[in-house]
Amino acid sequence: MKGRIVSLAAGSQPDSRSATQYRMLSRLFRERLTREMAFSMVSCVHCGACAQACHYALARAHDPCMTPAYKADQIRRMFNRNMNWICRILSGRLNAGTSAADADMERLRDIVFGACTGCRRCTFNCPIGVDNAALIRFTRGILTEMGVVPEGLSNASRNQWLSGNQMSVTEEEFFDSLDWIKAELQYELGVGDLDILVDKKDCDIIYAVNPREIKYDPHSLMNAAKLFYLAGESWTLPRYGWDQTNFGLFSGDDRLGAFMAGNLYRAAERLRARRIVVSECGHGYRSVRWEGYSWANNQQTIPTESVVETVMRYLIEGRIKVDRLRNTGSVTFHDSCNVARYGGLVEEPRWVLKQVCSDFREMYPNGVNNFCCTGGGGLLTMPEYRPLRLEVARIKADQLKVTEADTVCTMCHNCRDGLGDLIDHYQLNMKVVQVMDLVAEALVLPPGNEGNINE
């Protein structure tokens, strides 16, 4: 995609084309900047502490452009030039825009889309509390509005706008996959009464998935269907609004965010579901559970949770039984940034993992301090940034290696792919699974039902 050059040089006279974009930029700043972000814009003291937190800066220590504050400064300069009255008075003096730093929108695109996964580790490790990740997402949103956006991200976003799901899965494909999953599960469990219902009203749970579960990896949905069957849950998938993923989160486009999250909320309302459950997807969880309600301006009225929390609930309530001896290999857990740092789920997946596998070991750092899988922020849809992504994945690879675990488990489809990619690249002897894979393996069938699992 062709980038467009906008001259924001202090005191320079923009030409007519860039003058339009300059006005657009000012308008977007005024419309979208929140108070929290405005405080982050003005509070950075350039201490450089965040460099120690970012996997890009750590892996490319020779490249000062990878410092989170530097990345955020690119938009901060525009803010200073457009909004900050003090910097406008003393233009050029106080870190206001300079032609060298912010004239090139393409360069800005490469920084905010290609050199940051929005993992928020720098935010948590900034002594002041500057939310660089929020500033970077804000910048992504502005660039998206101006059309300066990586092609892969733009395509997935367009799919969501047009078909309601990121992979443009048709209704026929959707039902075909469900039929196949149902048949497989009925055979596996040796039962005939297992069903996967769509658009059923008044269920306890409305379940939303990642389209890859329909298109490429039906095992995730199969695991969930098995769980719900054994727990005796009343659940349904919506005919429309089943895609919990949200490219608005990656592109910074809150309108797409509202549209996608709103599809699911409306489906839940239409079907009078009592709880929304989302499959294991980091950004999907964050979008549906947290940001989505605000984007869609929809006050949350029903509980919304990740399927991992549902498993925990079932275990506590005694609705399912598991046998941890069915997973005897050593397992470590990778916290998805969107789940842990943005979503607050740290203890829950660990609690579940300790029930379903016999050799669980932590990796360090973990929880809200974990390093990104390097596939976050939509990076997996942007092949142009893959070499850099894999280079900085060294930090994660080193972290994984030290655990000496056979398996790394995560609760995010994106992380699964990101980790898989780096495991191949760094030739680690490790496989990636999701929590539900281990749960499904450990689930104990009711007495008298042996199923056909081994076949």
Add this chain to the structure above:
Amino acid sequence: MSEYLRLLEHDIHIAALSFMGLAYAIRAFWLFSFRPVTEKSLPAGHPSRTVASSLFTVARPWTIEKHRRTPVFYAQFVVFHIGAAAAISLTFIIPHWPELLAIEAVVRLMQVTLIAAFVAGMARLYRRLSDPSLRLISTWDDYFALVMMNLFYVLGAWTISNRCGACGWIVLTFFLVAALIHLYVPFSKIVHYLYYPFVRYYLGKAMAHRGIGRYVHPEESSWRNKL
């Protein structure tokens, strides 16, 4: 000399402080004119503890990766900021409570604090100049503010020694720099001390809302979504 000093210690000092207060108020008004984030999701955590932890981050070095890995960086930060508090208090002590400086222990403590802050400040300046990633993000203001503060510390330490001596120009310069700092602060990064509580409050509040950073007993966790 003493007339100039009286003017600087009192009238100009007060005028500079008032200007600073006015500029702060305008800045705060401007920042609060941006719309706040409205959460529509149901909260998962207990705000007060997380917000308090966030506000006290400066006193919890183990929570920040840089501080954990480089304790000397944190030590410099502490010494530098205690020095700032000492130098500012000196601008009030000298004109209003000079009798305090008759106490030898107070004088020594002030001197040690200010000299230590100066050393920390110089180390910070060196780091800013020698570290390529810091150099890249450093602005004119970052250097100027640091140099001003270092000057403030060294003059402060010197002022205490010369308060009763003949070198009145040192005291004069100290108050001149103090006035300059007060005029400059609202336009510079030094203003971060004013923003700090707000930034940390908002981050803490956002984290608390999502239950980030709390320990949840599994039994409790399953109810956290209950209405």
